[in-house]
Amino acid sequence: MRVRMKVDGVTYEDDVEPRKLLTHHLREGLGRVGTPIGCDTSNCGSCTVLIDGDSVKSCSVLAVQADGADITTIQGLATGPEGTGAEWHPVQKAFQQHHGLQCGYCTPGMVMAAVDLLKRNPNPTEDEVRHGLEGNLCRCTGYQNIVKSVLSAASELRGDGPIAGSFQDAPEPAGASA
Numbered sequence: 001m002r003v004r005m006k007v008d009g010v011t012y013e014d015d016v017e018p019r020k021l022l023t024h025h026l027r028e029g030l031g032r033v034g035t036p037i038g039c040d041t042s043n044c045g046s047c048t049v050l051i052d053g054d055s056v057k058s059c060s061v062l063a064v065q066a067d068g069a070d071i072t073t074i075q076g077l078a079t080g081p082e083g084t085g086a087e088w089h090p091v092q093k094a095f096q097q098h099h100g101l102q103c104g105y106c107t108p109g110m111v112m113a114a115v116d117l118l119k120r121n122p123n124p125t126e127d128e129v130r131h132g133l134e135g136n137l138c139r140c141t142g143y144q145n146i147v148k149s150v151l152s153a154a155s156e157l158r159g160d161g162p163i164a165g166s167f168q169d170a171p172e173p174a175g176a177s178a
């Protein structure tokens with residue numbers, strides 16, 4: 001089937017197998033390998049992208065269902081002079097500042113889900129961040145720094161500046177060294 005979609009600001013038109021998942025089309029057809037596949041069964045959230053501004057697990061959608069859509073992947077999130085990607089999005093900066101990643105496999109999905117979360121709720125509580133990201137799994141971080149990263153990005157986007165410090169500055173939880 002002929003499918004037309006805008007991805008990271010570029011319009012593509014391709015012949016796509018009707019059974020092909022959007023995540024495979026993005027990676028194999030359009031070079032968006034920054035969107036990883038963690039499970040292919042809509043469980044992990046690593047493949048999350050924005051479709052018409054809303055976060056969606058791209059392995060839960062057929063490419064043909066995204067015909068006509070405006071899609072943003074992690075590779076299109078940064079901005080900069082003439083679209084060079086020179087300036088990271090505040091959520092990306094916050095993940096870097098607050099060590100919101102370790103292996104990084106979940107990170108593109110986490111970041112895209114957080115961008116959508118903060119669009120819908122610019123001033124979330126910690127619980128609201130945890131609830132908003134519960135469809136995205138991380139095997140490395142224990143989520144503490146991811147939550148802090150999102151809260152810091154929220155503060156930055158509201159114009160209040162990032163949250164100071166990083167996880168390493170936080171006091172050790174009681175009993176952690178026992």
Ligand code: FES
Nearest residue numbers: 038039040045059
């Ligand atoms: Fe899509 Fe895991 S690869 S949710």
Ligand code: FES
Nearest residue numbers: 102103138139140
């Ligand atoms: Fe490794 Fe999240 S940083 S899975």
